[in-house]
Structures are given as C-alpha cells and as structure tokens.
Amino acid sequence: MIALFTTLIGTFAVGCLGYLVSSLLTKKDEVLERFGLSIPLGFGIFTLFIFFYSLTGIRINLLTMSLTLIILLSISYLLARNKLKKLDRKLLLGWTFLQKILLLAILGTIAVSLIHAIYYPVSAWDALTLYDFRAKIILEEGHFTQIANNFSTNFSYYPLLTSLIHVWIYSLGANNPQFVYSLYFLSFLIIFYSLVLRNSTKTIALISTFVLGSTPILYYHSTFAYTNLPYTIYMASGLLYLFLFLANKSIKTLILSALLVGLSTWSRSAEQFWVTPLLILFGYSLFRKNILPVIIYSLVFFAVRQPWSLFLAGLYGRYYSISTQAVTAGKVLVEGQIDFSRLMEVLRFVYQNVIVGWGPVWILFIFCLSFELLLLGRTKRLIVVAVVALNLGILIAGTYFLGLRFRDWRDLTDSASRSSMFFIPLFVYYIGTSDIINRLFSAIRKRE
Amino acid sequence: MPNKGGNVPTKINFPNFLKVVLCMIALWILYYNARGIVLLGTVQHLKYIARYPIDSYEKKMRERVGPIFYDYVQFIKSNTPEDAAILLPPYPALPWPQTSNDAYMRYFLYPRTLINGNQFEPGLDINKEGIDYILIAWGEGPNETSDLTHGWPKFDVPATRILYLNGEPAKSRDDYYLYKDHVSTGSWGLIEVRK
Numbered sequence: 001m002i003a004l005f006t007t008l009i010g011t012f013a014v015g016c017l018g019y020l021v022s023s024l025l026t027k028k029d030e031v032l033e034r035f036g037l038s039i040p041l042g043f044g045i046f047t048l049f050i051f052f053y054s055l056t057g058i059r060i061n062l063l064t065m066s067l068t069l070i071i072l073l074s075i076s077y078l079l080a081r082n083k084l085k086k087l088d089r090k091l092l093l094g095w096t097f098l099q100k101i102l103l104l105a106i107l108g109t110i111a112v113s114l115i116h117a118i119y120y121p122v123s124a125w126d127a128l129t130l131y132d133f134r135a136k137i138i139l140e141e142g143h144f145t146q147i148a149n150n151f152s153t154n155f156s157y158y159p160l161l162t163s164l165i166h167v168w169i170y171s172l173g174a175n176n177p178q179f180v181y182s183l184y185f186l187s188f189l190i191i192f193y194s195l196v197l198r199n200s201t202k203t204i205a206l207i208s209t210f211v212l213g214s215t216p217i218l219y220y221h222s223t224f225a226y227t228n229l230p231y232t233i234y235m236a237s238g239l240l241y242l243f244l245f246l247a248n249k250s251i252k253t254l255i256l257s258a259l260l261v262g263l264s265t266w267s268r269s270a271e272q273f274w275v276t277p278l279l280i281l282f283g284y285s286l287f288r289k290n291i292l293p294v295i296i297y298s299l300v301f302f303a304v305r306q307p308w309s310l311f312l313a314g315l316y317g318r319y320y321s322i323s324t325q326a327v328t329a330g331k332v333l334v335e336g337q338i339d340f341s342r343l344m345e346v347l348r349f350v351y352q353n354v355i356v357g358w359g360p361v362w363i364l365f366i367f368c369l370s371f372e373l374l375l376l377g378r379t380k381r382l383i384v385v386a387v388v389a390l391n392l393g394i395l396i397a398g399t400y401f402l403g404l405r406f407r408d409w410r411d412l413t414d415s416a417s418r419s420s421m422f423f424i425p426l427f428v429y430y431i432g433t434s435d436i437i438n439r440l441f442s443a444i445r446k447r448e
Numbered sequence: 449m450p451n452k453g454g455n456v457p458t459k460i461n462f463p464n465f466l467k468v469v470l471c472m473i474a475l476w477i478l479y480y481n482a483r484g485i486v487l488l489g490t491v492q493h494l495k496y497i498a499r500y501p502i503d504s505y506e507k508k509m510r511e512r513v514g515p516i517f518y519d520y521v522q523f524i525k526s527n528t529p530e531d532a533a534i535l536l537p538p539y540p541a542l543p544w545p546q547t548s549n550d551a552y553m554r555y556f557l558y559p560r561t562l563i564n565g566n567q568f569e570p571g572l573d574i575n576k577e578g579i580d581y582i583l584i585a586w587g588e589g590p591n592e593t594s595d596l597t598h599g600w601p602k603f604d605v606p607a608t609r610i611l612y613l614n615g616e617p618a619k620s621r622d623d624y625y626l627y628k629d630h631v632s633t634g635s636w637g638l639i640e641v642r643k
Contacts, residue, residue: 219488
C-alpha cells in the first residue's frame with residue numbers, strides 16, 4: 001500500500017514537472033494540451049538530468065533523484081507560475097452522445113492497456129535483455145556511465161530514458177514500471193486530440209484519436225516496456241508541433257518541437273529521422289531568408305541529443321558520431337557505390353514490412369492527399385507530405401546502409417516495423433485535418 | 449439527354465460517391481484495428497486476468513516466458529552460487545532460443561558469468577576459463593536445424609555432481625556426464641564440473 005502511494009506521488013510529481021515546462025511553451029488556454037505533454041516532457045527532462053548528474057559521479061538513488069526533481073520543480077514553478085490556468089471543470093458540457101461514446105471508447109482502450117501493463121510483469125524480450133536489466137543494475141550499483149564498460153556493447157548502445165524511468169519507479173517501491181507506458185500512450189492521445197482539434201471539429205478529432213488509439217501496433221506497445229512507443233510519441237509530437245510552427249511562426253512552438261524531437265533521440269538514438277525537421281527548417285530559413293528558427297531549433301535539439309552521443313563516442317569511439325556516419329554515407333554516394341539490385345531488395349523489404357503494416361490508414365492518407373492536390377489544388381499541407389517522403393527516404397537509406405554492415409538485415413522485419421510506427425500518427429493527423437473529411441462530415445450533419 | 453424509356457438519367461452525385469468510398473475505407477480501418485487488437489490475444493489475456501486477478505509474480509512470469517524455461521532458470525539459480533561461471537548452449541540456436549541467449553539468461557542469473565559453448569565440444573578450455581557449471585538443456589524451442597538439434601551438451605563432462613530438474617535418465621552416472629546416456633531423454637539439469 002505504501003509502495004502504491006509513493007509510486008503515485010512520484011509519478012504525479014514528474015507529471016507536474018512536465019506540466020510546468022509545457023506551460024512555458026504553450027498558450028494559457030491550452031490546458032488539455034499541457035496535460036498531454038506533462039508525462040512525456042516530465043519523464044524526458046527528469047531522466048536527462050539524472051543522466052547529467054550521474055556523469056559527475058554522483059550516485060543514482062532515491063535521495064539524489066528526489067532532490068533533482070524538487071530542484072527542477074522549483075525552477076520551473078518560478079518560471080511558469082504566471083502562466084498557469086485552472087482546468088475548466090465544464091469540460092464535458094455540451095458534448096453529443098456520439099462524442100461521449102467516442103471518449104468512452106478511447107478511455108476504454110487505455111484502461112485495457114493499463115490493466116495489461118500492470119498485471120503482467122516485465123517480460124518482453126528486449127526489456128529483459130536490456131532496458132529493465134539496466135535499470136536493476138543501476139538501482140543496485142548506483143551508477144551507469146562508470147560501469148558501462150563492464151558489460152557488452154549492447155548494454156550502452158541504447159539511451160537511458162526507459163531504464164531511468166524504471167529506476168525511478170523501482171526506487172519508489174513499485175515492482176512493475178510498465179504502467180508508465182500506458183500513461184505515455186494516454187498522454188499522446190491527449191496531445192493528438194488537442195492538435196487535431198485546432199483544425200477540425202470535436203467529433204472528427206475524437207474519431208481520429210480513437211483510430212490512433214486502437215491502431216494495433218501502437219496499442220500493443222503501450223502494454224510492455226520497449227523504447228519504441230516513447231520514441232514514436234516524441235518524434236510524432238515533435239513533427240506535429242513543427243507543422244504548427246510553420247503555420248503560426250511561434251518560437252515557443254518551435255522550441256517545443258525541438259525539445260520533443262530531441263527527447264526522441266534520448267529514447268532511441270539509432271534512428272536518424274531527427275534529420276528531417278532540420279532539413280525542413282533549413283529549407284524554411286532559405287525561403288524566408290531568416291536563419292533564426294533553424295538556429296533556435298538546433299540549439300535546443302542538440303542540447304538534448306549531444307550529451308548521450310558524446311558519451312557513446314567516448315565509450316566506443318568515433319563510429320557513433322554524426323560526422324563519421326555522414327562521411328561514410330557520403331563516400332558511398334560520391335564514389336557511386338550504390339548497388340541497385342540491393343536497393344531494389346531494400347525497397348521490397350520496406351514495402352512488405354513497413355508500408356503494408358500501416359494498413360488502410362495509409363490508403364486513406366493517399367486518398368485524402370490526392371483529393372486535396374488534384375481536386376482542390378491545395379498545396380499548403382504539402383509540408384506533411386514532405387516530412388513523410390523525407391522520412392521514408394531516410395528509412396530506405398538507413399536500411400540500405402545497415403545491409404552493408406549487417407549480413408542478416410533481412411531478418412529485422414519486426415525492428416523495421418517498430419522503427420516506423422511514428423508515421424501512423426502523421427497519416428491520421430493529415431486525414432483528421434483534411435478538407436475532404438471535414439466537408440463531408442459537415443454535409444452529413446447538415447442533412448441530419 | 450433522355451434514355452430510351454423517356455426518363456432523364458440521374459446525375460452522379462459526386463459527394464455521395466466520395467461518402468460511400470470514405471465510409472468503406474473507414475469501416476475497413478475499424479475492422480483492421482479491431483482484428484489486429486483481437487489477434488494480439490487481448491481478449492484471452494483479459495479472460496486470464498479476470499480468472500486469476502491475484503496471481504504471484506512467479507505464476508505470471510511462467511505464463512509469459514514459458515513454464516519450461518522459467519522452472520529451469522529458477523532451478524539453475526537455486527543450485528548455483530552467485531559467483532559461478534556457467535557454460536550455456538551454442539548461440540544463436542533454434543532449439544535453445546532462451547537458454548543460449550546470455551543477455552536473456554543474465555536477467556535471471558546475474559551476477560553469474562555466462563559463456564556460450566559449442567554443440568559438440570565446449571569451445572574453450574573449461575578448467576582454464578574457470579567454468580563451474582554446464583547446463584544440461586534439452587531445448588525449450590520446438591524447432592531444430594540440420595546442424596543444431598535438441599539435447600546439450602553433446603560431449604562428455606567429468607562431474608562432481610549432476611542435478612536433474614525432471615528426473616534422472618536410467619543409465620546415467622553421478623561422476624561423469626556421458627552424452628550417450630542422454631540422447632533423446634529430454635533431460636534438463638546441471639553439471640557441476642569436476643576440476
């Protein structure tokens with residue numbers, strides 16, 4: 001009972017940190033969005049600071065983690081206290097029967113996910129071989145960076161977000177940290193709903209959120225301790241806020257986007273999709289003749305990404321640094337070493353293991369895109385398409401280069417599918433905010 | 449233009465056609481998602497949880513990682529000291545997807561040292577490397593390949609003692625693990641290596 005109480009308090013405190021940070025970067029009336037951002041930002045920033053202080057040799061234990069949290073909470077409260085607003089208690093007033101049913105369906109999905117996550121112990125393969133094992137070692141030893149060399153390369157290859165979340169939850173007395181993944185999922189659905197609602201009706205926003213929440217691969221990952229769901233949430237949210245910045249030009253939105261994409265690399269660092277927002281912003285800066293956005297974004301993003309990257313490079317050598325990987329890729333391209341038969345094989349692999357897995361949401365995305373482009377002549381939302389296309393290009397290129405180094409790359413079907421989970425929220429967002437969907441819904445309502 | 453019957457043909461209502469297509473895709477998405485969630489075993493898991501709402505950690509882990517593997521790894525844990533060095537079956541290998549994976553075994557057996565051997569010989573000098581125990585692992589996986597089959601070790605080992613999880617084969621010795629006595633016996637156990 002005490003463990004339950006301390007776990008709830010500890011999780012709530014981290015959520016408060018995230019809420020306060022989000023208050024600095026969102027408008028006062030965006031309370032629901034702030035709630036959605038609280039868990040991802042809270043755990044992301046908290047665990048990042050645990051990593052920072054552990055680099056200096058300070059032990060990771062309940063005392064040092066709690067002190068860190070208190071300091072972070074104090075600083076963020078001092079900065080955000082004038083930007084707070086109470087939640088409107090009349091939130092559900094004026095909702096139609098359909099809207100309430102959709103809300104129940106969404107909450108039902110989360111409830112089933114939470115039951116599953118709480119009931120079963122940590123038992124998924126990678127959680128046992130790495131993420132949760134690392135947490136138990138850190139809990140026992142009180143260190144990570146100082147002992148990382150005592151284990152195999154795999155031990156340090158993945159960043160520490162999920163392992164440190166587990167450390168925090170275990171140190172509070174809980175014996176199962178998996179509920180955090182269901183919380184992450186709930187948070188993401190709230191963020192998603194809020195963002196779709198800005199450009200759509202409440203009913204469509206709820207339908208889109210339900211479609212997202214019931215997407216099998218996303219729902220599945222909310223029930224166990226892998227890094228893929230947090231990565232998906234950070235990357236997808238970061239990209240959605242990037243779209244928002246390109247529309248509203250708010251620097252705070254840009255900073256939020258950079259922070260979220262940065263935290264995606266704190267969850268998983270092997271994937272190179274973080275390049276896409278930088279490329280988009282470079283293009284934007286050239287077009288607008290304003291270099292400030294790309295500078296601000298880069299400062300925030302690299303402040304989050306680089307510490308772990310530098311740690312890895314220090315431990316395992318320059319192979320893990322961006323510059324070395326970029327040079328390797330550049331050499332292959334410049335020297336014309338592309339093997340086109342291998343490239344075709346990679347394209348087939350991506351189609352069979354990624355694109356087919358997206359299911360009918362992908363078809364509807366193409367349908368809505370075609371309608372907007374061909375029939376309405378709309379080009380404003382092409383940025384979403386550009387992001388999807390760039391990321392698809394990175395996925396194909398990444399798979400190709402992986403195949404050069406790793407003979408059994410064709411066996412990594414599940415890994416490819418998991419790495420590209422973040423495309424699905426982008427598709428559903430595009431569909432939910434598309435003209436055709438909104439027009440047809442309005443037409444149906446008028447006839448009723 | 450009127451058709452032969454004299455009636456003016458109805459114009460195709462473009463929005464209605466789109467509505468039909470969109471509704472069909474929407475239903476397809478709902479079906480795809482629902483089917484996907486059901487195929488994940490969600491309903492069976494919920495039934496299991498409803499049937500056994502309060503189960504021990506051990507029972508739940510047995511259900512998740514497999515009873516054969518879980519019982520065996522607990523057997524190893526309770527019969528070896530924490531500073532032991534243990535030789536595992538060869539990796540990667542279909543008959544031993546879990547017991548040959550040192551990272552997977554590490555979760556249950558840390559801080560014991562875990563090293564992979566080969567199928568027909570240890571693959572290292574047992575005494576020089578300080579191997580204290582060698583697993584007797586039939587294999588929790590159902591599959592085999594042409595060169596990796598159930599039953600390990602497929603080499604003889606001098607033993608201080610031999611412990612079995614599920615009963616001793618009829619023709620076994622206490623002081624020597626002989627592979628010929630364990631062919632097709634389905635044995636699970638532990639050899640304490642005689643130094």
